[in-house]
Amino acid sequence: MVRVEKIIRVYKDGKVVKRKALFDTGSRRSYFSREFAEKIGYKRYPEVKKVQLAVKDKYADLIGYTTVYIEVEGHILPEMETIGVIENLAVDAIIGLNIMESYGIYIENDEIKFKQQPPSSTII
Numbered sequence: 476m477v478r479v480e481k482i483i484r485v486y487k488d489g490k491v492v493k494r495k496a497l498f499d500t501g502s503r504r505s506y507f508s509r510e511f512a513e514k515i516g517y518k519r520y521p522e523v524k525k526v527q528l529a530v531k532d533k534y535a536d537l538i539g540y541t542t543v544y545i546e547v548e549g550h551i552l553p554e555m556e557t558i559g560v561i562e563n564l565a566v567d568a569i570i571g572l573n574i575m576e577s578y579g580i581y582i583e584n585d586e587i588k589f590k591q592q593p594p595s596s597t598i599i
Contacts, residue, residue, distance in 0.1 A: 477501075477582045483568060484546035487515045494567040498582060502571035505556065508564035509538060517541035517560045526561065536562040545574070548587050550594050552578055 483496040492515055504526075507517075517539045524537040539560040545552050547570075556574060575581065579590030 479582050479585050479587065480566075481548070481587050483570070484551075485515060485568075486544040486546070486551070487541065490515055496568035496570050497566045498570045498575065498580070498587060500572060500575065500582065502569050503573060504559060505571045505574050506537075506559045506561045506564060506569045507541065508567050509560055509562050511567040512539065512541050512558075512560040515541060515543065523562075526559070535564070538562050545570075547578075547580065547594075548589075550589065550592070552594060554596055 477500045479498050480495050481498060482493055485492050485494065492511075494511060506526075518541070519539040520537070525534040526537045527534055537559050540557055541560060542555050542557045544555055552574070554577075558568075570580075577596050578594040580594070581588050581590065
């Protein structure tokens with residue numbers, strides 16, 4: 476598991492918000508904290524869903540989702556991404572493998588790199 480923190484920009488409904496994100500190869504999905512999601516807007520689920528954490532018998536509360544464009548290292552990713560919203564998330568944003576693998580993002584020497592620039596999604 477490799478982790479690095481970098482600043483991202485999030486675009487939604489004409490808003491652009493800059494935040495520190497944890498790029499985490501140990502996370503399969505990507506998430507925003509409730510506090511951050513409230514600044515850009517999100518939809519609540521009718522019922523809280525549970526997301527299992529990497530700690531035995533520990534879960535996070537998935538309370539909703541938002542759909543945004545994300546800018547990483549000066550590149551706006553070409554597709555909108557649906558991001559889960561977690562209650563009490565310790566960081567503003569976690570960028571997980573679902574986004575990193577889709578756009579060829581990897582971490583080398585604590586730096587964000589792209590297999591291809593500009594990044595693009597690939598249909599296999």
